[in-house]
Amino acid sequence: MSARILSGKEFAAKFKEDAAKRARALEEKYGVTPGLAVIIVGEDPASQVYVRNKDRACQELALYSEVIRLPETVTEQELTARIDELNYDKRIHGILVQLPLPGALARREKEITGRILPEKDVDGFHPVNVGRLVMGEPGLVPCTPAGCLKMLELAGIAMDGARAVVVGRSNIVGKPMASLLLRENATVTVCHSHTKDLAAVTREADILVAAVGRPGFIRADMVKPGATVIDVGINRLPPDADHPRGKLVGDVDFAGAAEVAGAITPVPGGVGLLTVAMLMENVVTAAACQLAAQKD
Ligand SMILES: NC(=O)C1=CN([C@@H]2O[C@H](COP(=O)(O)OP(=O)(O)OC[C@H]3O[C@@H](n4cnc5c(N)ncnc54)[C@H](OP(=O)(O)O)[C@@H]3O)[C@@H](O)[C@H]2O)C=CC1
Ligand SMILES: Nc1nc(=O)c2c([nH]1)NC[C@@H]1CN(c3ccc(C(=O)N[C@@H](CCC(=O)O)C(=O)O)cc3)C=[N+]21
Ligand SMILES: [Mg+2]
Numbered sequence: 498m499s500a501r502i503l504s505g506k507e508f509a510a511k512f513k514e515d516a517a518k519r520a521r522a523l524e525e526k527y528g529v530t531p532g533l534a535v536i537i538v539g540e541d542p543a544s545q546v547y548v549r550n551k552d553r554a555c556q557e558l559a560l561y562s563e564v565i566r567l568p569e570t571v572t573e574q575e576l577t578a579r580i581d582e583l584n585y586d587k588r589i590h591g592i593l594v595q596l597p598l599p600g601a602l603a604r605r606e607k608e609i610t611g612r613i614l615p616e617k618d619v620d621g622f623h624p625v626n627v628g629r630l631v632m633g634e635p636g637l638v639p640c641t642p643a644g645c646l647k648m649l650e651l652a653g654i655a656m657d658g659a660r661a662v663v664v665g666r667s668n669i670v671g672k673p674m675a676s677l678l679l680r681e682n683a684t685v686t687v688c689h690s691h692t693k694d695l696a697a698v699t700r701e702a703d704i705l706v707a708a709v710g711r712p713g714f715i716r717a718d719m720v721k722p723g724a725t726v727i728d729v730g731i732n733r734l735p736p737d738a739d740h741p742r743g744k745l746v747g748d749v750d751f752a753g754a755a756e757v758a759g760a761i762t763p764v765p766g767g768v769g770l771l772t773v774a775m776l777m778e779n780v781v782t783a784a785a786c787q788l789a790a791q792k793d
Contacts, residue, residue, distance in 0.1 A: 500726075500758040501652075505644075505770035508651050512774035517558040519781045523788060531784035532561030533591040533619065533776075534583045538576065539569040539599035547773075548595060554773050560780060561588055569599045573609065576602070580612045590784035591619035593776070596669065616787055619779040621673065630676050637779050642674035644771030645706060645727050646681070652760060654704065654725045656681035662699050664688045664715070664748075665708030670729055674706055695719070707748040717753035726754055726761040729768055 520531050533555055537548050548564060555562035565579060576594075583592045592613045598606055610618075615625040621639040629636030649656060661683035665671035671687060678685045683704065688695055699705055699719040707715045708729040720726060730748025734740070747764030755761050762768050 500755040501760040502755075503648055503652050503725075503727075503760050503762045503767065505648065505762065505767045508648060509770040509774040511651075512647065512771070513554060513558055513777055516774070516777040516781045519785070520558060520560060523781070523784055527788045527792075529587075529784070529788060530559070530561045531590050531781050532563070532588045533593065533780045534563040534565060534586075534589045535593050535595060536565045536567065536576070536579060536583075537595040538567045538571055538602060541595075541597065541599070544595045544597075550773050551593075551776060554777050555780075558777055560777065563589065571602075573602060573605050576609060577612050580609070584612075584614045584617060590617060590787050591776075591780040592617045593620050616790075617783060619776060619783055620669075621779070622668065627668075627673075630673060633680055637783060638677065638775075639669060639673045640775035640779060641670050641708075641729060641768070641772045642677050643775040643779075644768050645674060645729065646677045647771055647775065648727065648762060648768055649704065649725065652725070654760065656683045656704065659683045659703040660686075660701055661704040661706070662686045662688060662702035663706045663708065664695070664699065665706075665710070665729075667708065670708035671706075674708065674729075678704070678706075709748045711748055712746045713748075713750040715749040715754060717750065717757045720754050720757045722757050723759035724757075726758045727768060728762050728764050730764060731769060 524530055535548055552562055552564055583589050594610055597603055610622045615623045618626055618637055621637045626636045630638055661678040663671050663675050666687050666689045675685045675687045688698055696719045700721050702721055702724055704725045706727045712732040726749055728747035728749040732746050733743040736743045745765050
C-alpha cells in the first residue's frame with residue numbers, strides 16, 4: 498500500500514473545536530446557545546447511526562439539541578406542522594429532516610425539506626441555498642460535500658486546475674460536490690448510471706469522488722496513479738462472523754485503490770466524520786445569522 502491515508506478524525510476534531518469557540522462567543526454576545534433539531538421518521542438503522550453521532554457532537558460542543566422521532570405512520574401534514582413549529586422556535590437555529598424518508602413520504606421529500614426556512618436549512622437542501630451555492634454566493638452548503646472539500650483543503654490537495662471526477666449526481670452529495678469543486682477552479686466531470694466507459698473517465702481524474710452507494714464500486718484500474726480518492730460511500734455488508742452487525746465499507750475497493758492512489762480516505766474514519774463536523778459548523782453559522790438579524 499502506497500497511498501497517504503487521509504483521516505477524518507483529526508480534521509473533524511479541529512472543526513468541532515472552532516465551532517465550539519464560535520458557539521461560546523455567540524452565547525456571550527446574545528445569551529443564546531445555538532440549537533439543532535433533527536427529525537427522524539421511522540427506524541432506518543443507518544440513519545440511527547448518523548442521528549446518534551450528531552447528538553453526541555451537539556453534546557460535545559454544548560449545543561442545544563432536540564431529536565424528534567416520529568412513527569412511520571406520520572402524515573405529511575403532521576410532519577410539516579412539526580417543521581413549522583421548529584421554524585418559529587427561537588431555541589432552534591438549524592433543522593434537519595433525516596433522509597431517506599420512509600414509504601409514501603419519500604415521494605414528498607422536496608416539499609417536506611423545502612418547508613424548512615432557508616436560514617434554518619443546515620442540510621443546504623432548500624432551493625434558495627442550492628441557488629446560492631451554484632451562483633457562488635454565501636449560504637448553507639450541504640454537510641457531506643462541504644466536508645469533502647475541507648478534507649481536500651486541509652490535506653493540501655491542489656484543486657485549482659485539477660481534473661475532478663464526481664461519480665454520482667444526487668442532490669445530497671454529487672451535485673453540490675461538483676459545484677464546490679467548480680468554485681475551487683477544478684475542471685469537473687459528473688458521472689452517473691448513463692455514463693459510457695466510466696473507467697476511462699475516472700482514470701482522467703486527479704481528484705476522484707465516489708458517491709455511488711455500491712460497495713467496492715471503484716476498483717484500482719479506475720484510478721489514475723497518484724490521484725486523490727475521496728470515498729463518500731457508507732455501505733453495510735451482510736453480517737459475518739467477524740462483523741455481527743455487518744462491516745461498514747465505502748464505494749471504493751480500498752485495498753486495491755490504495756496501491757494506485759496518491760491519497761485516499763478510509764471508511765469508516767474518513768469524510769463521514771467531517772459531515773458531522775460541518776453540520777455543527779452550519780448550526781453555528783445559522784445561529785450567528787439569525788441572531789444578528791434579530792438584533793437590527
Ligand atoms: N458520508 C456521508 O456523510 C454520506 C454518505 N452517503 C453515502 O454516499 C453514497 C451515495 O449516496 P447518495 O448520493 O445519497 O446516493 P444516491 O443513490 O442518491 O445516488 C447514487 C448515484 O450514483 C449513481 N450510480 C449508481 N450506479 C451507478 C453506476 N453503475 N455507474 C455510475 N453511476 C452510478 C446514480 O446514478 P443515476 O443518477 O443515473 O441513478 C446516482 O447519481 C451512499 O453510500 C450513501 O450512504 C450519503 C450521504 C452522506
Ligand atoms: N438529511 C440528511 N442529511 C444527511 O447529511 C444525511 C442524511 N439525511 N441521511 C443519511 C446520510 C448519511 N450521513 C452520514 C453522516 C455521518 C456519518 C459518519 O459519522 N460516519 C462515520 C462513523 C460511522 C459509524 O459510526 O459507524 C465514519 O464514516 O467514520 C455517516 C453518514 C449523513 N446523511
Ligand atoms: Mg440518496
